[in-house]
Amino acid sequence: MCIRDSPIHTNHELSLMFGDRQYSIPESQSHLTPNQQAVLSNVDKLVQAFKQKSHIQVKEISSIVGYSLITKLEVILDEIANSSKSTNFHLEDRCTICLDEFYPDKNSISYDDVLAELTEVQDSDVVRINHCEFGHFFHLGCLKEYVKDTSFIKCPVCYRIYGICVGDQPEGCLLYTSDAADDLLCVDLGGRRIIKKK
Numbered sequence: 545m546c547i548r549d550s551p552i553h554t555n556h557e558l559s560l561m562f563g564d565r566q567y568s569i570p571e572s573q574s575h576l577t578p579n580q581q582a583v584l585s586n587v588d589k590l591v592q593a594f595k596q597k598s599h600i601q602v603k604e605i606s607s608i609v610g611y612s613l614i615t616k617l618e619v620i621l622d623e624i625a626n627s628s629k630s631t632n633f634h635l636e637d638r639c640t641i642c643l644d645e646f647y648p649d650k651n652s653i654s655y656d657d658v659l660a661e662l663t664e665v666q667d668s669d670v671v672r673i674n675h676c677e678f679g680h681f682f683h684l685g686c687l688k689e690y691v692k693d694t695s696f697i698k699c700p701v702c703y704r705i706y707g708i709c710v711g712d713q714p715e716g717c718l719l720y721t722s723d724a725a726d727d728l729l730c731v732d733l734g735g736r737r738i739i740k741k742k
Contacts, residue, residue, distance in 0.1 A: 609706035
């Protein structure tokens with residue numbers, strides 16, 4: 545996770561980066577809600593808390609694929625920046641595993657909510673699989689449950705496989721033959737191939 549150590553001020557904007565996600569906050573802040581102003585006033589403290597939390601990785605998932613956190617801090621920054629391209633994260637989106645909304649209370653997120661979320665790793669944390677082309681988002685707890693008994697992750701959105709995918713083919717072998725014998729132990733696949741159990 546690459547996070548700039550301190551906010552960068554350029555062209556009358558505050559620029560914050562979280563990995564590959566950049567937020568440009570305009571200098572004029574008269575349109576902000578009190579919650580948004582409180583977050584911006586304490587952004588240095590919140591970024592440090594985010595950096596500490598992002599270093600704590602869930603081994604079951606990180607040993608298979610890299611992931612990054614999307615927190616309430618970024619939800620607020622995205623609203624302030626009013627940029628739909630900054631995260632590819634749409635607040636109405638749901639986790640495709642459990643189908644729950646990520647942040648149903650997005651309009652009432654307070655500074656205290658942001659700070660509380662950054663203090664510990666929780667199953668309700670929203671994560672993005674790093675190598676999915678468009679960035680697919682899930683609850684951390686859902687991904688933990690998904691990989692509980694496997695050594696791979698198959699993204700439920702794009703079906704990309706991470707890790708070593710082991711099938712569930714039973715032991716034994718199948719013999720493929722073009723012999724059109726009428727053996728009862730064979731399966732006819734349209735007259736093209738017969739599958740016989742050995």
